[in-house]
Amino acid sequence: MDGINGVQRMNSTIIDVENKDTLGSLRKFLGGLLESKFVEALLVPKLLPSGDGFVQSLIKDSKMLEGSNPIAPTMAVQSARILSELTTEPFNGRIGVVLKPCELRAAVELVKFLRVNLDNVVTICVDCPGTYEVADYAEMVQKDRELSPQAFLEGVSEGEIRPRKGYNFRECCQICEYPVPLNGDITIGLLGLDHSKEMLLMAGERFEKELAQKLSLELKEGNSANREKVIEKVTHKRRKRVKVIDELKERVNSIEKFMQTLSTCIRCHNCMNVCPICYCKECVFKSAVFEHRSEQFLNWADRKGAIRMPGDTLIFHVTRMSHMATSCVGCGMCDSACPSDLPISSLFSLIGSELQEMFEYVPGRDAAEEPPVSVFKEDELQTETGSE
Amino acid sequence: MQEFEPRIVAFLCNWCTYTGADLAGTSRLQYPPNIRIVRLMCTGAVDTIYVLKALIEGADGVLIGGCHPGDCHYQTGNYKVRRRITILKKILNRLGYDEDRVWLRWISASEGKLFADTTIQMVEELKKKGPNPIKQLWMV
Secondary structure (H helix, E strand, O other): OOOHHHOOOOEEEEEEOOOOOHHHHHHHHHHHHHHOOOOOEEEEEEEOOOOOOEEEEEEOOHHHHOOEOOOOOEOOOOHHHHHHHHOOOOOOOOEEEEEOHHHHHHHHHHHHOOOOOOOOEEEEEEOOOOOEOHHHHHHHHHHOOOOOHHHHHOOOOOOOOOOOOOOOOOHHHHOOOOOOOOOOOEEEEOOOOOOOOEEEEEEOHHHHHHHHHHOOOOOEOOOOHHHHHHHHHHHHHOOHHHHHHHHHHHHOOOHHHHHHHOOOOOOOOHHHHHOOOOOOOOOHHHOHHHOOOHHHHHHHHHHHOOOOOOOOHHHHHHHHHHHHHHHOOOOOHHHHHOOOOOOHHHHHHHHHHHHHHHOOOOOOOOOOOOOHHHOOOOOOOHHHHOOO | OOOOOOOEEEEEEOOOHHHHHHHHHHOOOOOOOOEEEEEEOOHHHOOHHHHHHHHHOOOOEEEEEEOOOOOOOOOOHHHHHHHHHHHHHHHHHHOOOOHHHEEEEEOOOOOHHHHHHHHHHHHHHHHHHOOOHHHHOOOO
16 A cells, blocks of 8 residues: 555546546547447536536436536435445446545445445546535525636645635545545546646556556556645645544534533434445334333433433434444535534444554455454454453 | 432343342442442443443443453354444543443453442542533533
């Protein structure tokens, strides 16, 4: 695992951008994948007919690539979940899926939990400058119908990425450590490149030869020094992460304060429903374990004088943390889905980073790594059982 | 004022610690009656959710007792629960909650004495700590 931030080194080539139209060239590249039969279908974000946002769409006919946008600045759903749906059964042919770096990392985690099968999938990942909430993006374009999707690449070349005036990136994007994909089959690099002129195409080992042949590309070793510098710069800017997490530590350093922070939770389970890592088909929180008899509620109320209804807020959040924080990729879908604006994603980042560090685990780094909750070492954690 | 008597919920595995507790009884060893035992086939079946539920609903401490490493009747259940409980304790610690209310101990079927001693020790420690603060919160 060499290279910056564990990013795999891959053979690469430069794709020229025509008429400063980066998006157009990206579409042309995707079209080439379909037309050369390298893939049979493509999953890629596509402009809604209203123009107000993007949705993932499964495209077979290259004419339908019109409006597709691999650099869509929103994340309406976590595509790892879509991949899970798409690959539950074996199928013939091959699909290319355009994923953001955090979507790819979630997909790799789901491979480990047998919820995604990447055998017939080519993952195509583009550097991610950050995303906006779906509603914010809709407002932006409703105010300015002329707004070009390419405007969202401003500052990407130099690593001076700023949100559009009057808006902010999603909280999780502001503290994201992985603006570049770790291990896509095809990675398109924009950071550190003059994207009005060129993009960097990197091919993972799996399809390198076939890709070179079908698209007549010349893939070579080598890496842009400038790109590495810019990646480091962007990641460094996200040091805000440390501050956000430190502040949160203060806000949850007792159970009372933790419950205050989460006091407006309406227990809708949205955070769980949108989480790519919460993969269980039958979740304990939807099971009979949490159906109680009327008398039981009255007993509890009797003992404490009063109980919160609906209850189980503490147990819900802490259990979910203990189940999946080790694999949390920090995509922030939980934050976006929370009607009460609770800092769920930062909370999982706080807990997750500690647990991941303890098990020396980076979620989404490598599909061959076993997730910490499903393996063990014989001679570890001995102090936990009372032995000194 | 009456002395505080902690309430412990114990999740014990059928093959080792539960049998060890049984031996403590048949050997007529004295241990405090503060413990409520839930007998399980394996500590590998203990999910964090049950530990939390016990703490929220009135336990002052939770004891998870299983076979010594290498002795699990199902090969690896105890190793898996060790990771799970470690994760839970790490989270509780981050939330400023005293993680030492949760004990994971390996006690074999022949260690009746160790079971009795562990119970005595745990009750003593919990008496020092006082009642579990979560069980009194109405807003959980």
